[in-house]
Amino acid sequence: xxxxxxxxxxxxxxxxxxxxxxxxxxxxxxxxxxxxxxxxxxxxxxxxxxxxxxxxxxxxxxxxxxxxxxxxxxxxxxxxxxxxxxxxxxxxxxxxxxxxxxxxxxxxxxxxxxxxxxxxxxxxxxxxxxxxxxxxxxxxxxxxxxxxxxxxxxxxxxxxxxxxxxxxxxxxxxxxxxxxxxxxxxxxxxxxxxxxxxxxxxxxxxxxxxxxxx
Amino acid sequence: xxxxxxxxxxxxxxxxxxxxxxxxxxxxxxxxxxxxxxxxxxxxxxxxxxxxxxxxxxxxxxxxxxxxxxxxxxxxxxxxxxxxxxxxxxxxxxxxxxxxxxxxxxxxxxxxxxxxxxxxxxxxxxxxxxxxxxxxxxxxxxxxxxxxxxxxxxxxxxxxxxxxxxxxxxxxxxxxxxxxxxxxxxxxxxxxxxxxxxxxxxxxxxxxxxxxxx
Numbered sequence: 001x002x003x004x005x006x007x008x009x010x011x012x013x014x015x016x017x018x019x020x021x022x023x024x025x026x027x028x029x030x031x032x033x034x035x036x037x038x039x040x041x042x043x044x045x046x047x048x049x050x051x052x053x054x055x056x057x058x059x060x061x062x063x064x065x066x067x068x069x070x071x072x073x074x075x076x077x078x079x080x081x082x083x084x085x086x087x088x089x090x091x092x093x094x095x096x097x098x099x100x101x102x103x104x105x106x107x108x109x110x111x112x113x114x115x116x117x118x119x120x121x122x123x124x125x126x127x128x129x130x131x132x133x134x135x136x137x138x139x140x141x142x143x144x145x146x147x148x149x150x151x152x153x154x155x156x157x158x159x160x161x162x163x164x165x166x167x168x169x170x171x172x173x174x175x176x177x178x179x180x181x182x183x184x185x186x187x188x189x190x191x192x193x194x195x196x197x198x199x200x201x202x203x204x205x206x207x208x209x210x211x212x213x214x
Numbered sequence: 215x216x217x218x219x220x221x222x223x224x225x226x227x228x229x230x231x232x233x234x235x236x237x238x239x240x241x242x243x244x245x246x247x248x249x250x251x252x253x254x255x256x257x258x259x260x261x262x263x264x265x266x267x268x269x270x271x272x273x274x275x276x277x278x279x280x281x282x283x284x285x286x287x288x289x290x291x292x293x294x295x296x297x298x299x300x301x302x303x304x305x306x307x308x309x310x311x312x313x314x315x316x317x318x319x320x321x322x323x324x325x326x327x328x329x330x331x332x333x334x335x336x337x338x339x340x341x342x343x344x345x346x347x348x349x350x351x352x353x354x355x356x357x358x359x360x361x362x363x364x365x366x367x368x369x370x371x372x373x374x375x376x377x378x379x380x381x382x383x384x385x386x387x388x389x390x391x392x393x394x395x396x397x398x399x400x401x402x403x404x405x406x407x408x409x410x411x412x413x414x415x416x417x418x419x420x421x422x423x424x425x426x427x428x
Contacts, residue, residue: 048358061302068308075301087289088275094282099263106320120334144262
């Protein structure tokens with residue numbers, strides 16, 4: 001399999017964690033987001049959505065959208081499971097995963113920030129404030145969802161990592177770049193620290209990728 | 215079961231279609247988004263994410279995030295299936311569903327538009343241009359993904375509706391409000407028309423809800 005990614009992409013980071021947890025080795029094909037290497041006709045022929053990541057199967061078929069890729073990996077490589085077995089638990093994990101994946105990251109990713117700069121003449125201070133606002137809105141929701149729920153364990157759901165943690169950790173890395181005050185989110189911080197003790201998470205972080213920049 | 219929703223919420227619309235297709239009857243509890251009825255402490259105790267929709271099960275448990283709710287309904291009420299059986303097909307459907315659910319709707323929903331008006335003094339013309347831009351970006355990706363793919367049938371994937379169609383149709387309704395030129399998207403338009411011939415989609419549309427306003 002081949003993973004099209006970029007070291008700093010939160011969505012690619014999620015998939016890297018899943019691959020590490022499942023023990024699946026892939027070839028890497030890095031596309032530099034800031035240089036627009038995902039916008040070429042050649043890449044559009046691979047992934048018509050022109051987004052990272054994409055996973056090319058050995059059959060040649062291409063999967064896109066990080067959560068769809070993670071669900072595929074969980075269905076085809078069941079151990080260790082990234083979703084609990086009971087339908088209500090699965091719904092809880094998916095809902096938590098969607099706080100970063102739907103409610104935070106899409107609103108403050110590179111293309112939205114570029115559009116804000118281009119259309120409304122925001123500078124880096126302005127786009128940082130925008131990012132912080134949506135990260136904090138989402139983290140308020142995440143903290144409220146995990147803080148007092150008896151289903152929360154060492155991780156977001158129980159005592160092993162799930163798809164929710166795979167989405168949370170890259171968003172915490174992103175939050176650090178925008179200087180979000182994590183003292184407001186003690187449960188998120190505790191879960192993040194538990195995740196980062198696992199090599200599957202540690203080795204997936206942006207600074208440890210071959211295409212990493214300072 | 216009880217569905218917390220709002221007639222014009224695209225995310226609630228997706229769940230209404232799923233419930234109709236599955237033949238599941240629910241009690242409705244409408245929360246007026248524009249009046250902020252989802253932001254009260256009473257509703258936050260129901261759904262800490264303070265978003266619509268939420269589905270209360272007969273056990274009292276609350277599910278949130280439309281795609282997580284739809285996956286739950288598909289797992290617990292398998293007929294008719296909203297995802298194909300093969301893992302690659304499931305990944306394709308989930309990826310398509312996430313174009314509206316992750317790449318369009320979260321960037322141009324009510325709270326983002328309210329923030330743009332508040333922070334950058336955009337007026338209705340400005341927020342409409344913003345919405346149109348992200349709808350068109352997402353629809354370009356969707357059209358490119360379904361237009362020439364042999365897996366596309368009468369619907370986005372094959373000849374029966376899937377989770378992808380449940381996400382696409384509400385976004386097409388939303389696009390009409392912002393006067394997006396649908397001539398650019400012949401496959402999307404064809405799929406939308408096929409969906410709207412089904413009573414499950416027709417009866418879920420905003421104007422046919424008890425809380426609908428002009």
